[in-house]
Amino acid sequence: MATAEVERRRGQLAALSIAAVVIIVGVPLWWKTTETYRAWLPVSQIRELAKLQLQLSADVEVVFTRGTVTPEQQKKVPLTKTQEEDHAVDEGTTLKYRYETKYRTATIMEEDALHKPTAAEADLALHMLSESPCGSLVIYVIPESSSLLPEDVKVYIGQRRTALLRVAAQMRTAKTFEQLLDRLQPHIIQVLRVMSFSRADITAALSDRVRFHPGSKESVADSMRAFKSSPGYEITFSLLNPDPKSHRLHWDIEGAAQTYIQPLLMKMSPVANFSIDSQTLHYAMLGVNPRYDSSRSAYMLNADSLAHVINPVEARLGSNAASSNPVLNFLLYVPDSHHSPLYIQDHHKQEVPSNAFHSPRWGGIMVYNVDSSYGPEAEFPVDININMAKVMGVFLAQLRLLLGVQSSPPPPGFLVAPCGGTGLADWELDRLMWSRSVENIATATTTITSLAQLLDQIGNIVINDNIAEQVSNAVTSLQLAVAELDAGNLGFALQFSKEAILASEKAFFDPSLLHLLYFPDDQKFAIYIPLFLPMCVPILLSLLKIASEARQKRREKQAKKD
């Protein structure tokens, strides 16, 4: 009996030690060898970024010219004031606008400049005196009696970063300097909204991040029109000639692009890289047959049918084989001689004067009628030179819209200077840079947070060192961009936000994330079961047996004690 008991104990010990070996050596070994490599990610910083809190700071200088402040008031200047405004877009996104306003009196040189005969000249002269940095603004307060501005104009916005503000009659009554400032304040804010960031712009820039609450249809359309922020854009001009048999078209696109488009793009080069190309597509037909309107003896293209116009052409436009940037398409359609002249009708059955339409985030199309340039007895094919000035005027207007330069019309009493040779005023560029910076930061943070979430949830994904590096690059750039916005360095902020977007997209679309993603559990079990089942069942059974015996023994002991 004793030997049997010893034997039984030995068996139990053997089973326990085998179980111990399996648990202490086997399980860690299996765990270690089947582990997927996951590099460390700055998760806590990403979580911080997920709650987007931005502060936009702009430097504003308000300059009082002679005759706008009394000598008594003048004693108070120079003076610096900071104004803050909170804008909570939703619970995850809050913005803070901060204007550092500096009040001072005009220098003699500036006074001289402001005595030029016209506002435009004054604007230029002021620009010559000092160049204000990117993102800052100077507002000159001029007396009511000044002849620079026409009668009904309250504010003149120049081509650079300056505005002229005429003091109204009731401001003269202000006794103290503080009162004057209080009365001036609403006007200054109005100017700032036009020339710098405004709530509408920033909300539109955040449309990717924040669920949109469409206020009005118009504002949705405005915010949807412009292309999304991207490090580069391809601009493609296509000449569509459906009838090469009768029209031989010549267009000097190279010269025209150089003259009309290039200055704008040069000016916008801090925002993105642009490349221009052009092509001629023959036998490119529109998707709908225009209707003949006998009252106007012309063919009409309805606004409703415009959506179908592009589809057959789009297949032939081709994408850029050498880059993956978004493409802005500008089509010039010369209708064939049997369908000329062709006019576009808007929703109110009116002819569109420019004969051009644009589609949000896609491009524009212009119909160019040539039938008037040759008589009915002309011999085909007719050589036709296209007036590029007319065409490029339309395309330039569309390009400004699609790039998001154009904004809502200025409030009444404002006079905006025409934007001159470059097609873009400095403050317009600043506005664009503000909204692009915010948009880039918002996009990069959403990309990075969704990548972090994804990696967190799917344990099978291998995280390379390369991806980890891209993620931390993106996070660093984002933090820098936010800090620069905070400090009011607009140029740097945009630069860092672009880097952040590039790094985050690179990490998100890295193909190495896909390698082990799909490794289904059933296959895993099919491989494990032949070994694990026969090994684990005896161990488990003997452990159960040992446990039940131990319990029984204890019960017996209990019984004996009783």
Add this chain to the structure above:
Amino acid sequence: MAAYRCLRCAWLLLVFISSWYVVVSGEETTQGDDRVSVADNPQIAADTAEQPSEERRWEATQVDKAVPDDAAAAAHKQDFPVPDSVLTPTPQFKDTFKEELVIRPLHSGDIYASFQFRTVWETDFTRGSKVSHYRLFPKSLGQVISKFSVQELHISFTQGYWRTMQWGQPYHPSPPGAELWVWFQDTVTDVDATWKELTNVLSGIFCASLNFIDSTNTVRPSASFKPLGIANGTDHRFLRYATLPREIVCTENLTPWKKLLPCGSKAGLAVLLKSEKLFHSSFHSQAVHIRPVCQDPQCKTMSLELRQTLNVVFDLHTSGQGKREWSLFKMFSRTLTEACPLAASSKIYIDITDNPQEEQFEVSPATPLLSQAVVLGDRRTFSVYDLTQQVTFGTVRSLNVLIRWKSTEGDMLRPLLHAERYVAGYGLQTGEIHTLMYNNHPFRSFPVLLLDSVPWYLRLYVHTLTVTSKGKDNKPSYIHYEPSKDRVRPHLLEMLVQLPPHSVTEITVQFERALLKWTEYTPDPNHGFYVGSSVISALVPSTVAINTNITEEQPLFSTFFPCKEESSYFVRVYTEPLLVNLPTPDFSMPYNVICLTCTVVAVGYGSLYNLLTRSFQIEEPNPGLAKRIANIIRKMRGVPPL
């Protein structure tokens, strides 16, 4: 193979996206700011998912008049006011387009049709100047050329094998499958990376699996592929050559090829290119050749030339219904009604050299135009139909060229050079590649360059290389051999061999088959592995003097290979691709092995475990069956049991 991989990739991507979607949309209840929330917005979704553009909002463009006028006035004051449309003077275009179709009745009764479309553009792609305004030249190819600094690009897709012995020499030789060879400009620093990127882009443009070109099937031939256009240097570091003998060519490759033509398939000769007929043929080959050429004999101005060629051989028996009669309509199920209005010349040539008195076949409608050209070392006569002349189309306003055979006799001049290749040997360990080159010239010997690119999994034994002609050893005067590296690069063997007159030269080399890793096998490994065609380039003695002035006006098909001598012409011959079987395992083997070893381990472990943990007791052995029965009987009898 490509389709399978693509499908797999697409499927993986789909799985990834959908899983991501599931994951992220699961989060959406808590976090509204996810990327996916974009999809909830119909406007953006319409844009990104490329739904029909009904979703798009079209808006009339209001032009701010001040903008263009200002801009124009600033720069272009002298141009203002410009009349709306000016009739004169007309600027001259710098690009020209020509199209041409050659029809050659073959002696076998088949018919060979060769299309060629040539765009010449006077521009300078080299020296880093950026060209971005395209008229006749396709934009997609132009962008590729300027981005990757390509000097010359030759790409061909071929379905079927050109039977040189039955059909003679083709105008544009090409090997079965896909072939790509590119000369880069000497400004390119990392040629391999550029090549890889270029193949990926081209595979997108032509819808082909060119993305499977990698270092294991790319070679740098030292002598066989010289630039065909003007070139400063011929340093073969800037040359890359690759073939994909397995590539299947079909409609999806033809459509993007046709899209490169200025007239598309709307007008001109290209209306004949209907895929249902083109691919119902014995041989189909389409190619794109881009090279810089001279405009004048002094080579003062450089131009970029794009040749798009399409060669097709229609079989007598599959579509001729037994009657020996051909017409454009029968071949292409279309007739011609007009030339491409953009083409400077648009012609159909019919080879009637063997048929001077119409004793072999008859061509209708008859044409008074005849043209002579020296093609492939032979003076040929052609009937010409000029599509730019309205007379060609006659009263019915459509041209349907008809060829009716009268006799089946007549034999063809044997091509002076042809070659064949096969694999010999048995078993799955070693084998031998035989290449036979025939020189059919009665009295002249000439040298040929042989290029062989063999994948690494056939390990060539170069010491067994023998070259024999007429039973005697024929020592090559030049051998360039680059050994393979496993999974990195293929073998490259180039030889300059003198072919004696009227002889067969045989080249043999033995090889061993390598064992692949199980992931390196193709989805159907028992089909075998392809080895690309050998390329034989030769200057063949010509019987007639050849016009060496390439700038002179000549039919397009006679000017593809530039010739420098009057007495010989350049020929490139491709052999058959080889299909080699490699030792192929059973692919369920890994799992079987896992199961088997696990079972063995489990059995061993189980018995060991039993031995270690069970306690053993001695038990009374059971009495045997006989004993038990005996005991029962004894019990019945009342006798004590045993």
